[in-house]
Amino acid sequence: MPKVSVIVPVYNVENKLPRCLDSLLAQTLSDIEFILVNDASTDGSYDILLDYEKQSPERIIVINCEVNQRTGGARNAGLDMASGDYIGFVDSDDYILPDMFECLYNKAVSNDYDIVDSPLFITGTETIREPIDDSFCDRILAPYERELLILSDGYIVTKLFKSSLIRDNRIRFRPNVKLEDADFLLKAVLSAQRFGNIHDYKYIYDNTGDPTTWSVRTTDSNEFDHIYSLLEEYGHILKSNSVAKECQNAIKAAILHFYKTGIFCCIHDDGTEMSHRELTNLIKIRNAKNNIFIKGYDNPYFQHTTNEYTIDLMKQIDKISI
Known part of the structure; x- marks a missing residue:
């Protein structure tokens, strides 16, 4: 059983996809699997995924969805396949530093944390979004502390989740919608007992171009x-x-x-x-x-x-x- 499963939804991102996948394969954590979910891409993304799977079959699993379900549906397909003790998410037009999942995993197991968070670096503006203060991280979450986490407007992709937290509480993403992260995070925070942070950013958010991981279609509903x-x-x-x-x-x-x-x-x-x-x-x-x-x-x-x-x-x- 791997220590960490990393789920990556992929939709029409062929130009940026190799950078993301290279950053995954550079991870220093041993016993890690990468679940790459092609969300009915119409460009060359799926072929790129298959090439990387051939290069590293012991670490990469490719799932091909014939019907587009947006990021939420693609992540659910990855959750169905994940076997790691912990689960992380990466968007396919972003990339991560080599020690991201080693740092998050070591923090998680150090005090049996259900969720571990980290800062987010945003390209273009060259800014860092810090996670919430971790002054309460060494104890069971109180209601007021959960409220702070709910209000913190965090990100799925900067976090590591205990897989049993997601599985035992039946936490899933809503498919075919935008904003699918929000209620997933809410359910996770309401179910978690312990929350931890690391203080150095490991995730690089690409703030250039359109957010391809929204799986935008010409028949899209309005906001x-x-x-x-x-x-x-x-x-x-x-x-x-x-x-x-x-x-x-x-x-x-x-x-x-x-x-x-x-x-x-x-x-x-x-x-x-x-x-x-x-x-x-x-x-x-x-x-x-x-x-x-x-x-x-x-x-x-x-x-x-x-x-x-x-x-x-x-x-x-x-x-x-x-």
Whole structure:
């Protein structure tokens, strides 16, 4: 059994794919497997994957999906195949430093952590996104600490997850949508007992060009549909998960942020009148939010990051009827 399984969804990224795969094969951790999932690419990505599998069959497993399911569906296919004690994720247009998974794994086993995080380096802006403060890492997570993790806006790809955490809690990605990371991370944080960090960045996020790992198709739904789907999923988690109820202020703040984003998908900055479809979508997302909770703009986490104009706008939208 490998120590770590690394899952890489691949879609139409032939120009950047070799760089990613070379960085995987350069990993210093022994006993590691790489599960490369071709998400119905239409370029040469699949052929590149097969070439690398021939070069390193003891470490590389290639899965070919004939129907595109976006990043979430491709990652689920990888989860079905993964056999490692821990699981990591890499996006195929990014790359990683050689000791990434050795550092994350050593940290994870040092104190039986369920999740270990690391900083993210962003090319173009040459900036580093730090993970949340790890001052609480040596003890079982308390509700307030889970709330901090929920609010931290972290990344799937900088983390290492204990595979039993994902398996035992049946944590999966939603296929065929964007924003699939958010509810996966929420479920993982709600299920985890211990959380750790390393302090040096190991993951390089390529901030050039389009995000190919979204598996963008010409028949893509608009942004609103993805936000609406995520809003509904968060509402389901809040209502059905007992640990979520202990962290409801943070989860409700996240829901309000999704609601706010959905609003700005429907209205126009230049004051142009909304179309009937946009107005219908606005009411749809308003009702979805109200099905979770009616009041809540006094949420301290939400108020801390949202200006009064936006909150007033949201309150006015609550009064619209058609």
